[in-house]
Amino acid sequence: MSQLRRDALTRFEAAQKLLPPPVLIFDERPGCCVLKPPAALDFDENYEETMAFLMAIRGRASVRGIKHPETGVRLRLFTDFAILKTIAPGAGLVLAAELDRRRLGTGLKPRSLDDEWDPEVRAYFHQAGLFDLLGIKPQHEGKAGDHATLHAVRFVRGRSVKGQIGSAVRDQLEALCGKKIGPRLTVYEAISEAIANTRHAYPRDVAIWPSKATGSWWSAGTWNSATNTVSLQIYDQGVGIPATLPRSEHWSNIIKLVGLADRLHPERRDDQLLAAALEVGRTSTGEKGRGKGLAEMAAWVDKLGNGFLRITSGKGSMTYRPGVSVSGTSRRAPFFGTLVEWEICLGG
Incomplete structure (x- = not known):
């Protein structure tokens, strides 16, 4: 070994x-x-x-x-x-x-x-x-019963991060609920960038137990007909966002947004790192990166005025709601990989 x-x-x-x-x-x-x-x-x-x-x-x-x-x-x-x-x-x-x-x-x-x-x-x-x-x-x-309210799109496993995948996922969600879930270009860019972000998840110099990393991502989605809410989930089994952030070109800006006590602590709170990466992505311009992709999904939530974006990775999870409302949860035991969950209410 x-x-x-x-x-x-x-x-x-x-x-x-x-x-x-x-x-x-x-x-x-x-x-x-x-x-x-x-x-x-x-x-x-x-x-x-x-x-x-x-x-x-x-x-x-x-x-x-x-x-x-x-x-x-x-x-x-x-x-x-x-x-x-x-x-x-x-x-x-x-x-x-x-x-x-x-x-x-x-x-x-x-x-x-x-x-x-x-x-x-x-x-x-x-x-x-x-x-x-x-x-x-x-x-x-x-088969789901006649009165079932939760409906699901099919699980997808992929390795490619090409843009057309975002279009396919968007189309599946819209076919499920029978209506548009947002401006087509906005939805496409948000989903595509979220999937593209998984390319950062598997650095070659870090092994993942028990087997060689697949380099894959998985996606799913649901529509609740009772509440008229649509959700999307994207998951990778990589090393986690907090572990990859120090390699980011934006690391110096990210760490500045973390409180001084946590910045100096050898084990920084991962939920705060996730929130800082999202904030840097929201306010920075130029080359897209992991925080930028999440920021596009957060901007979508802001534009609609409802729903949430949640990122679970490392020993923390962060939830973003409309109006730049951010809450975090710190965990004792780490989450292996990164799970991005997004949900909105379509209204009407």
Whole structure:
């Protein structure tokens, strides 16, 4: 194992120790160790349990089986989604990406027992195309009920950051809700730049556990017909925005916006770094960078006067609302990668 990979493993194991232990059940299913998710998969409302579950999936991506603690018999890992009752779109995208990465890394095709799942969870994953992303056949047709209000566009995995992808994502969201979600050029530029920003996520001199970084990004989106809100989520499994900011040409300006006490502290608050990067992007001109892409999405929220932009990365998350209203949350355990979530109400 190279030093880079040893360092990545050390960081990963240190992060897991800051989270609750994952729920692993032995002797429930013959020949299996059962991994249980929390009932609510949601970074905003249930961050630590959600991360513990997702990191358990990632940590076992390169392990073919788990030993029974008493018998020593090697068991297959079975992830039981039957107790999952609610899932936030951002957490749903990260879950899909972790399962997708595991499939790509191991070459093993997962098997679904979706007949046992909650009907709303099953319907959401059918609409979002989880089974197609993973190349598996579901047991249940899983159509949304006549009174369902949450509708999803299909998960997309990509490596290209070319501009036409932003146009495709915009068109999918507009087809889902049946109306324009903003000026076409504005929407295109905001989404395209947000996707293009993922090219900064995978520096060659930093390894990511457990396998070689895919260089990929994943996207998803929803429309809630009851509230007339549209959302977009973009996720990468890279090193995180706070880790890449010191390499930015705007670093000197970013660090000036962080409070003096945090600026001098060896472990600066990541939510403040995220907010500072966004502010520099909003007020700077010239070459586009990671903060500039996020700033375009924030400007869209400001123009509409509703909704939010949320960035979760490192040990923090930052939420931007209309009127340059910024709030941050600091976390004990880091988020692996970067999740950008944007939501607006279409009105009318």
